[in-house]
Amino acid sequence: GENTDFHALIPVVVRDKVLRPERTRQGGLGVAAALTLLSLLSLAGAVARWREEGRLAVWLHVPILQSRFAEAAASQGFAFHHAEEGSSTLTLWLGEGPSRLPGYATHQLGVAGAVLDESTGKVLVVQDRNKTLNAWKFPGGLSNPGEDIGDTAVREVFEETGIKSEFKSILSIRQQHQHPGAFGKSDMYIICRLEPSSFNISFCQQECLRCEWMDLMELVRTKDATPITSNVAKLLLYGYREGFDKIDITMREFPAVYTGRFYKLYHRELPESYRNIT
Amino acid sequence: GENTDFHALIPVVVRDKVLRPERTRQGGLGVAAALTLLSLLSLAGAVARWREEGRLAVWLHVPILQSRFAEAAASQGFAFHHAEEGSSTLTLWLGEGPSRLPGYATHQLGVAGAVLDESTGKVLVVQDRNKTLNAWKFPGGLSNPGEDIGDTAVREVFEETGIKSEFKSILSIRQQHQHPGAFGKSDMYIICRLEPSSFNISFCQQECLRCEWMDLMELVRTKDATPITSNVAKLLLYGYREGFDKIDITMREFPAVYTGRFYKLYHRELPESYRNIT
The missing domain is CATH 3.40.630.30 (Gcn5-related N-acetyltransferase (GNAT))
Known part of the structure; x- marks a missing residue:
């Protein structure tokens, strides 16, 4: 009672x-x-x-x-x-002045995959259902709790398009505050470069209106794409033509000091001569 | 009542x-x-x-x-x-199956600044007070709500060391899950390259045990640094010797589609010829 x-x-x-x-x-x-x-x-x-x-x-x-x-x-x-x-x-x-207690999580994380078929120069794009503007974009979505960046990209690409792929690198990072739909919080949005291992599209009708392999040059040129998609398409074209080492932010794994787990660190490729410096 | x-x-x-x-x-x-x-x-x-x-x-x-x-x-x-x-x-x-409602923020964001004095080849490092291991690291801390990545780095460097600096680029991104102290949430930790505009250290005695300008080569070689610090020190040395364009993830601003605000996009430098492609 x-x-x-x-x-x-x-x-x-x-x-x-x-x-x-x-x-x-x-x-x-x-x-x-x-x-x-x-x-x-x-x-x-x-x-x-x-x-x-x-x-x-x-x-x-x-x-x-x-x-x-x-x-x-x-x-x-x-x-x-x-x-x-x-x-x-x-x-x-209870202390003096404003609270100095640490805050809670401030960001949601969205991850998209730019899946490029190098043999054809085509890239996987979708149009979201129920969007006001039918702009082409890379498939992606919100990260699940505890999920690594590359795993979110691969999972979301598969769920939306049916295409299987492998994580290669991070291409871009965007930060937005008071993001619509993030409950007043900030949004971190990462686009990854993925390599496809299957090619037959079977897209999610609930989420997507259209899905196709589009020529990278066509995606660069179309007006029907969000600014970030156009920009990353140009970056991808640059890498496709002149070497992905120009655009890739690659991943290495390290043991964590406190937890005994491993963590993933993303940065520009470091030459062997610098890795082994003593 | x-x-x-x-x-x-x-x-x-x-x-x-x-x-x-x-x-x-x-x-x-x-x-x-x-x-x-x-x-x-x-x-x-x-x-x-x-x-x-x-x-x-x-x-x-x-x-x-x-x-x-x-x-x-x-x-x-x-x-x-x-x-x-x-x-x-x-x-x-109330729907079928597990909830498909969007979750809340999953990540806290920590940002550190690697402040390199190019005229001397020295970099600003601190040792945290009350740490079990007295390892050298770059000054940094948790992002305030609504604060941009570079602004967090500049603010934390100033609060901890008294050094004024300017954001140049992102050098590395780390993701850790179930981070100690993040209340069971994930941690995103970004290290930025900063350029100093003042040089006299006046460090926060509450937060730091030691603070100094250390020769970059010494930081690369010391055993008294966390693995991520050693690694980013090597990356910084590579950029210092062979050009920062080798290591920089630079920033551009774009108008946001929905909110009318601007957002910051970080990626590898895109040559003019690709930016203006039509």
Whole structure:
């Protein structure tokens, strides 16, 4: 019943100092943090005590089914830091001046694939269904959580066009803020160069109005393409004629210092003589 | 009082179809959406009706001070899509199969600056305070909301070291998933090439343990640097010796199709003859 809910204990993390994001391991509290269990009724008193003790910040993790705790916390000055699925995280800054707590994710990532058939000089293009202007563009879409850039390009190209391909390089990166549809957040949009390994188009009728292999020179010249598509088409033509090393931002894998995983680093090709310098 | 709160009206957006992110203007409902005002007491009945009507998805926008509405909605199957400051957004997928609703921002963006003094061949490096390993790295930090890549690099370099500089190019891009400190999200980390316009170091004692102009060859050779720093130092040496055009990913500005703003596109330099092709 209501009373039980009001006495439910919520985990609270109180910090003595601001931990920079890279120092805060997920789930770990660090040396300067203490975990407390609080009931809804004891929150106001606890906040007063933390202020007296000179604490810097408080983090609250509230399950969605106990969201009345978020309501009560808000009346004590807490605000949402982020929320996902069944859980929300609230913060209260107790230090001087504006909050120095690290923010949450600021960007969505979209990835498109410029799939060039080198034997014919044709490139794979689509027209989106339900767009106001029927402009040709490279197939692509939003990155799934945890998905690598090249994998998004290959997956989206396959889902939209039925063409199988392999990641070769990054060609361009665009950053836009307050992107329409990104819920007020920023958008990072990366176009990759892909090499096709199948050639028979079977495009998604839900997403695409048209899909075809178009001569690269025709894509460069058409007025029916978005500016970024025209521009990357010119870049691709330059690489096709004078060598892809002119345009490619290539990938190398390195072991990550903290996690033991591998990460992918993209930059201009570095000659062997410089890689092995000592 | 409690009764008034329970009868408070919450705006609800009901969608007939999934709108892809790029088609959903911020704040606009599109042709396939309807806005309804609901009280907490009428939610269960409304969800049953929407199911009968074959609706695809419902979006709820709940102010933090009315979070008991989120609690009630969760018991009807809603979950958090995202939350920020004083507001949360919940969704309920009513269509077949797994939800096809667009996700929220997946990446935080960190930007560092490799500031090279071409007259001396020295590069600006720091050692972070409170790091387990005292490795040299390029100064940098998290991007502020709405901040362009180059602006983050210039700001962070100035805040950490007191050095003023100008953005020249992007040198490298790294993507890491489940990044420590990114609250389970992914991290995009970009290193820019910057040109210094001041040279007297006045570094932030809170953030940095050491800060100096280091000979580029020394940075290439030292064991006391993170792998990504060593690698970008080699890349920078290559550019310094053989021309920055070998390593630079340069920036151009274009007008955005939908918003009327400008956006920045980063790619390899495109020769004039290809830019003006018709």
